[in-house]
Amino acid sequence: MRVLITGASGYVGGVVAEHLVRAGHEVVALARSDRARERVEALGAKAVSGSLRDLDVLRGAAAAAEAVVHTAVDYTDPEMGDIERAALAALLDGLNEGGRFVYTSTGLVYPDRQGATVDEDHPVAPETSPQPYKVLGERQVLDAGHEAGTVIRAALVYGRGGSGLLQGLIGAGRQNGMVPYIGDGANEWSSVHVDDLAALYVAVLEHGGPGAVVNAASAERTPMRRIAxxxxxxxxxxxxxxxxxxxxxxxxxxxxxxxRSSPLDASRARRLYGWSPAGPGLIEELTTGSYAGS
Known part of the structure; x- marks a missing residue:
């Protein structure tokens, strides 16, 4: 399958691109700089120069693909909501009838459930999410209608020494001698190893059925204090x-x-796609895995 991916020079997107190439797919990756081009080509993907702001490039690249995987995001950019809305419109407009579209969302779209497990049928709204434009992005993809749109709501992603949150906590420890948590830190978070998450993207694209909304999380639930x-x-x-x-x-x-604490029920991904996360757990990875030498 010819797959266009955005964000392949980043953390999650890079691992997804690697898994897609390994599975035998032809991967075309958006690259906004020479450094990004080198990164995606090293993964085995073909680079297309452009950013999420280059709407004609997005539309044309999507038209030449059988599937689009959207992982690009910059949570620090206050304009990201507007940028993504326009980018999604271009990608969805370019993608041919019957193409597949996989949208990367987050478990943070759910309201705070104070420890109660949440599945994909629970209502989400921009007003109750720390990342409101992700709720709107989900709706944009699911409402497009002409493609098999799948939304993956990822828990806290970890592994390979990545994750903005974990790197931030580790950086705080090194710089300040202190890693903070709030209150008693008993609130539990779900998590997913980045390689397990990437395997789900491949399974979704190769499934061939209708689109769906799926949570991506291992069975492990970890208190925020334990992470700190x-x-x-x-x-x-x-x-x-x-x-x-x-x-x-x-x-x-x-x-x-x-x-917050809204642990994710990921049984739908297991049921629909035979997905079975097998990576090391979050605390194991932090203490003896890829972060230990970082």
Whole structure:
């Protein structure tokens, strides 16, 4: 299958592209710089010069593909919602009738369930998500109608030394000698190894059935305090409890996000695609795996 992927020079997208190439697919990757081009070509993909702002490039590349995988994102860019809306419109407009479209979303689209497990049928709304434009992006893909649109709501992604959240906690430990968590840190998060997540993308594209919304998470649920303690042990720092007010002063809106707990039920992905995550657990990976030498 000829697959266009955005974000292949990034963390999740790079591993997804690698898995697609390994599975025998022809992968074409959007590359916005010479460095990105080198990165995606090293993965075995063919680079197409452009960014999410280059709408004609997106439309043309999608028209030449049988499937589109959208992983590109910059959560630090305040304009990302507008950028993604226009980019999705171009990609969906270019993709031919019957093509496949896989959209990368996040478990953060769900409202805070305070520890109650959530499945894909639970209502989501921009007003209750720390990443509201991801809810809107999901709707844009699912409402397009002319393609088999699948939304993957990923839990906390880890592995291969990546993940913005984990790298941030590790960086805090190294720089400040302290890794923060909020309150008692008992709120549990779901997680998924990046290689397991990439395997799900391949399974979705090769399934051939109608699109769906699926959660991507292992069975493991990890308290935020335990994550902070593992990051602290890795860096010789201390895990420290902050009040929400202290956390907000130090980390901004991220502090409130760290108090959330909406563990994901990923049984639909297992049932529809035979997906079976097998990677090492989050704490194991933090303490003895790819982060240990980072």
């Amino acid at each position: 303690e593992a990051a602290a042990a890795l860096t010789g720092a201390q895990a420290v409890s902050l009040t929400l007010e202290q956390g907000t002063a130090a980390m901004g809106p991220l502090a409130a996000t760290l108090t």
